[in-house]
Amino acid sequence: MQTQAQRLAQEPVAAIDRDAIEPRLLEILLAKQERRKLGPYIPRTAADIAEGLSVLFAREGIAARAWGVRRMGGGASKEQFVFDVEGEIDPAFARCVLRMDPREGIIETCRRREAQVLRAVAGVVPVPPVLTEDGDGETMGQPLMVTGFVGGVTKPSDSGAGPSGLKARFGESLGAALTSQFIGHLAAIHAVDYRAAGLDDFVVPRPETTDAALWQVNYWTRVRALEETDSLPLLTLAETWLYDHLPVCEQPVLLHGDYRVGNFLFDEDRQEITALLDWELTHIGDFHEDLAYSFEPLFGHRDADGVFHVGSMFTTEHLISRYEALTGRTVNPATLHWYRVLTSYKLIAMNHCSSIIAARDGTNHQNALLAFLASCTAGMSGTLCELLSGEMA
Amino acid sequence: MTPDPIIRLASVVQTLEHVVVPAVDSGNLLAVEQCGVVLAQLRMLERHMPLIGAYHALCLTDLLAVVAALPPVEGGPAAVGARRELAGVCAQVDDPADPRLAFHRVGRALEGLVRAMAQDGEPAVRRAIDAAVLAFSIRQARRARSWFQDAGFDHDADSLPTVEAMVAGN
Numbered sequence: 001m002q003t004q005a006q007r008l009a010q011e012p013v014a015a016i017d018r019d020a021i022e023p024r025l026l027e028i029l030l031a032k033q034e035r036r037k038l039g040p041y042i043p044r045t046a047a048d049i050a051e052g053l054s055v056l057f058a059r060e061g062i063a064a065r066a067w068g069v070r071r072m073g074g075g076a077s078k079e080q081f082v083f084d085v086e087g088e089i090d091p092a093f094a095r096c097v098l099r100m101d102p103r104e105g106i107i108e109t110c111r112r113r114e115a116q117v118l119r120a121v122a123g124v125v126p127v128p129p130v131l132t133e134d135g136d137g138e139t140m141g142q143p144l145m146v147t148g149f150v151g152g153v154t155k156p157s158d159s160g161a162g163p164s165g166l167k168a169r170f171g172e173s174l175g176a177a178l179t180s181q182f183i184g185h186l187a188a189i190h191a192v193d194y195r196a197a198g199l200d201d202f203v204v205p206r207p208e209t210t211d212a213a214l215w216q217v218n219y220w221t222r223v224r225a226l227e228e229t230d231s232l233p234l235l236t237l238a239e240t241w242l243y244d245h246l247p248v249c250e251q252p253v254l255l256h257g258d259y260r261v262g263n264f265l266f267d268e269d270r271q272e273i274t275a276l277l278d279w280e281l282t283h284i285g286d287f288h289e290d291l292a293y294s295f296e297p298l299f300g301h302r303d304a305d306g307v308f309h310v311g312s313m314f315t316t317e318h319l320i321s322r323y324e325a326l327t328g329r330t331v332n333p334a335t336l337h338w339y340r341v342l343t344s345y346k347l348i349a350m351n352h353c354s355s356i357i358a359a360r361d362g363t364n365h366q367n368a369l370l371a372f373l374a375s376c377t378a379g380m381s382g383t384l385c386e387l388l389s390g391e392m393a
Numbered sequence: 394m395t396p397d398p399i400i401r402l403a404s405v406v407q408t409l410e411h412v413v414v415p416a417v418d419s420g421n422l423l424a425v426e427q428c429g430v431v432l433a434q435l436r437m438l439e440r441h442m443p444l445i446g447a448y449h450a451l452c453l454t455d456l457l458a459v460v461a462a463l464p465p466v467e468g469g470p471a472a473v474g475a476r477r478e479l480a481g482v483c484a485q486v487d488d489p490a491d492p493r494l495a496f497h498r499v500g501r502a503l504e505g506l507v508r509a510m511a512q513d514g515e516p517a518v519r520r521a522i523d524a525a526v527l528a529f530s531i532r533q534a535r536r537a538r539s540w541f542q543d544a545g546f547d548h549d550a551d552s553l554p555t556v557e558a559m560v561a562g563n
Contacts, residue, residue, distance in 0.1 A: 234527070240507060243511070297549075302549070371434065372434050378540065
């Protein structure tokens with residue numbers, strides 16, 4: 001891996017541009033800071049949503065009626081409702097899911113981008129079909145997206161799990177069946193030709209540069225600058241280390257950005273992944289980033305021998321070897337390590353900064369959950385310490 | 394002075410658990426899920442409440458000791474200025490009425506020093522300061538993991554001391 005420090009040593013280049021952030025991401029992050037001034041958020045009722053859907057359908061020319069609106073459980077970032085649809089509409093949308101931003105959440109993401117990427121990967125990997133989206137919240141006051149409903153579960157019905165599907169345990173047979181699909185779908189996402197995919201709100205980092213890594217550090221550092229209420233010197237230590245060691249990305253790929261257990265649906269009987277969900281953190285970047293995400297201890301568990309299993313299904317060694325076999329790419333251990341540090345950095349930024357400020361101001365529909373999730377920072381900090389140990393000698 | 398805040402909190406938890414939560418509409422998934430979170434948070438607070446002052450003081454004492462032991466700063470104006478700022482903040486928290494607030498004020502000033510050293514600090518001094526911050530962070534992360542172990546997220550909770558043992562310095 002050629003790092004930013006090595007590159008600087010070899011040739012004079014311009015100073016690191018710490019303001020380089022994808023424009024749409026910066027736009028909505030700054031808009032959130034303004035929205036916070038509106039004060040506490042009161043969760044929408046089913047009646048509110050039914051009324052909003054009729055306005056949305058009329059605006060979009062959808063000759064159908066939504067009925068039976070009810071709130072969905074699970075998730076930690078968006079308000080979600082399921083409802084039935086009758087009228088002149090594709091059967092794939094007979095039952096739909098409304099995914100709507102609260103005033104603030106653990107992450108600030110773009111429904112327009114999410115809809116674009118869902119359309120781009122439809123037919124490549126299993127995803128919910130998009131009916132419509134309102135990226136600027138013109139119809140219901142908050143940005144939203146409507147997709148067809150896909151059946152399945154995020155965790156085995158006989159397994160306990162924490163919020164957002166975390167800590168779910170899969171049996172041996174089910175785990176083995178889902179493992180090959182999980183890794184295969186990741187390879188397929190990374191093979192998407194994003195330049196021809198209609199991703200109008202995405203910006204592509206330049207190949208053979210540190211753009212991909214830099215934009216990520218810049219974004220999460222900006223989140224901290226805007227939303228950090230409590231100090232965490234470890235996080236600033238990680239920030240300086242990340243800037244010092246920016247890896248070059250040879251060829252950017254389409255990334256899911258939040259690829260983990262809890263973010264896919266599967267059919268328990270058929271042992272088949274029915275939909276990959278939560279594409280809100282999708283961006284174009286280094287393939288190591290999606291792989292590194294799986295190493296986060298929060299997204300897996302250790303067996304009796306102390307071996308870490310991603311989502312209780314497979315080891316990280318298996319992930320790497322299968323991914324390399326499927327894609328022909330070679331995983332660079334130093335780059336993977338850098339992205340593991342980035343993973344810790346951004347997850348802590350979400351929980352230590354955005355969660356706390358939303359809970360403080362009461363701007364989410366699950367304020368109690370966000371305050372509770374902030375305690376994840378403790379374990380993630382332990383992981384980040386382990387990752388940085390040896391780097392500071 | 395009475396009733397004891399812990400009694401007040403325990404009575405709220407018990408009432409929520411046995412009266413309020415069972416009456417919640419099981420079809421309202423958001424409400425059902427939030428009830429679980431609320432109860433878990435209140436139970437954790439119940440355990441924390443007698444220890445909060447000692448825990449915050451323990452964290453602050455360690456942080457102040459780390460700052461006091463930092464090597465003299467060498468470097469450019471950013472590094473020297475950040476070290477002066479940190480010293481000024483520490484001087485104001487000799488007897489903090491609110492150790493939690495003091496911890497974060499000192500912590501933020503220390504973060505300012507870490508950034509400034511990366512900007513124009515002398516490399517060897519920067520390495521020493523970074524190493525001291527990491528060593529502190531390892532201790533602080535372990536304390537925080539112990540403190541929040543009842544949340545159920547820790548990947549190696551069995552290796553942690555109890556909250557009470559941790560606050561007692563074990």
